[in-house]
Amino acid sequence: MNSVGISNGLEELLAGQNVHIQLSVPQLVEKVLKRGEGILTSTGAVRAETGKYTGRSPKDKYTVEEPSTKDKIDWGSVNQPISEEKFNNLYNQVIDHLKAKEEIFVFKGYAGADKKHRMPIQVINEYAWHNLFAHQLFIRPGEEELAGHQAEFTIISAPDFKADPAIHGTKSETFIMVSFERRTILIGGTEYAGEMKKSIFSVMNYMLPEAGILSMHCSANVGKEGDVALFFGLSGTGKTTLSADTNRKLIGDDEHGWSSSGIFNIEGGCYAKCINLTREKEPQIFDAIRFGSVLENVMVDSDTRMADYEDSILTENTRAAYPIQAIDNIITPSLAGHPNTIIFLTADAFGVLPPISRLTKEQALYHFLSGYTSKLAGTERGITSPQATFSTCFGSPFLPLPAQRYAEMLGQKIDEHNAKVFLVNTGWTGGEYGTGSRMKLAYTRAMVQAALEGELNNVETITDDIFGLEVPAHVPGVPDQVLQPSKTWSNPDAYRAKAMELAEKFRRNFNKFSGLSSEIQEYGGPRI
CATH class of the missing domain: 3.90.228.20 (Phosphoenolpyruvate Carboxykinase; domain 3)
Structure with a gap:
């Protein structure tokens, strides 16, 4: 199938009755709790588990081998090639998978705090807590910006869709694929939210140098x-x-x-490690974990709902995601000389x-x-x-x-x-x-x-x-x-x-x- 067919599939998906676009933080938190995707901690943060994948899966990351980028990518163990045919096949199956869901969630925002160089993005999730994560990690648009928002890159994240290596050409059930020509990131088989953040960073590591940044x-x-x-x-x-x-x-x-003007933040939030976190050691991070923030794989007391940052039973890689505005000592907007x-x-x-x-x-x-x-x-x-x-x-x-x-x-x-x-x-x-x-x-x-x-x-x-x-x-x-x-x-x-x-x-x-x-x-x- 060609790229036109792929575009139409996305349009059909986003036109569905099961789509929630740009829900607010309180609305997303309500969805997380109602759907049983996570719990609320004593500070109001959402706590979720990521299953067996508690970190990135670098061996399951692929870049589509396409005419316009083939001679530019540094192919190897980091940038593993995959054919357009295999990407298209997997893409269409993931779209069909999402169409059958009762609810999917869409976030529209930006990567890049400098308006001259930012990239409009959209993130499509089957989990409400993943959409909340995207809302906190990327740059959130104002009402006027949202009205004119046209995504230049799309993340499609479907953790419940498992790849079949024999059919899809992957190494495991997990896949993180980037197509620069189709401006699409396809993620499946893993619930680890950090894959979304780092996939956009990988894209920006291609797009920005191409623009001289x-x-x-x-x-x-x-x-x-x-x-x-x-x-x-x-x-x-x-x-x-x-x-x-x-x-x-x-x-x-x-x-x-x-850039030629100075430094700008690519993100709108922070994704901090929080193993052994204390207010004494990291007061800014500790106090940023409040309503709307997302805790990954942090153990929580069943009665008090207090987070136990010392408990690493699930992973040492416990994480907290929160908007950069949750930190007091910041510069706004996130750019300087x-x-x-x-x-x-x-x-x-x-x-x-x-x-x-x-x-x-x-x-x-x-x-x-x-x-x-x-x-x-x-x-x-x-x-x-x-x-x-x-x-x-x-x-x-x-x-x-x-x-x-x-x-x-x-x-x-x-x-x-x-x-x-x-x-x-x-x-x-x-x-x-x-x-x-x-x-x-x-x-x-x-x-x-x-x-x-x-x-x-x-x-x-x-x-x-x-x-x-x-x-x-x-x-x-x-x-x-x-x-x-x-x-x-x-x-x-x-x-x-x-x-x-x-x-x-x-x-x-x-x-x-x-x-x-x-x-x-x-x-x-x-x-x-």
Whole structure:
């Protein structure tokens, strides 16, 4: 079937008597409770479970191989190809599946806070709580905007539809498929709501660079003087914690675009991890979980309906989804000028990277492409000791284009706006995981504050002889010894051996990149 047939199928679906379009938050909450999809917690948040899939399914993610995008996509394990024929077949079956439902729910909104670059989207769900999730995570239109809303991309999410690998060409019952020509994302076989959020991000990671805008997996905030900071980092590095600064206003916590005008948030909400959440540690997130928010897989007391954020019986990946307006200290709309400071966060469990270092442009692009952090023992089955993990551009699962494309754009932005780049290690000091200790948050905050205020731009530095990093000799509020990892280890030989081990991992990982400038290859990485 051609794309015209697909369009008509969608129109027939949306014209059905079972369709609820743009329900309000209270209406959606009522639907969730009436349909038995979730319960209400003591703070008024909706709590739902996602079944056996408590996280993303990257091995079940596909991109349709189409003439207009075939030569642009970075095909491989992240961007797995699937034929147009298989997509169309599955699409039509999912449409028929939704037509037979008593109710389906449609949200219309936007991706991109900058009106010059935003993308109108619509989200079609068979679950009311998924539609509530979309309402909170994407940008909500005003009445006038809604009247003129024409979706440029559509998510169709049908968790109850299970794929048959023998018929549909999938690897399992789950599928997340993106067709750029049909402007459609097809999701089925999983109840994990985060697939919707990240699918739109993947789409924006294709659309924005094609329009000359750098898309980034990072948080962002702005200071009182209008100075903008970006925080890149993988899970567990402190990205959300460090960007939530009471002295700075939050632009967004996860996804941003960098245009010729500056930074803008791609989303209208936050999707925060909440395992072991407390008001003392994360007051902004804790207090944002109220009526209209969505809790995923959080255990709740059956009598008091109070959330138990320490209970991980279902998953460590418990989540809270809420609109960014639930946080007091934000900038509205979610956009600002060009970044003055860029922070790369890593949680080095080997305990050998400096707690803060100033990067040259070549080092910045090297570490951006590397996207290093550590997985710790116990986080996944089979991991018994810290393991280095590298996620290209700090977001490889969501990058449709070759990584070098994003790195080249970042390099141009750094040059154009003279942004200062720092690598901050929030991991271990005084030894590796199990021997040393986690870097004190107070020290990390002091180092980040000094970087944001420009105090480290021209200070004396000491060059790390293994990693080639320029480490400040002094940072206000931080003992000098802490700044030099080799001085925090009791055994210098053990330190050097572990540092050389990590440096070699960097080198081997970077071998996969080709076509980079000789300066990045020669001066960006470790000196081994």
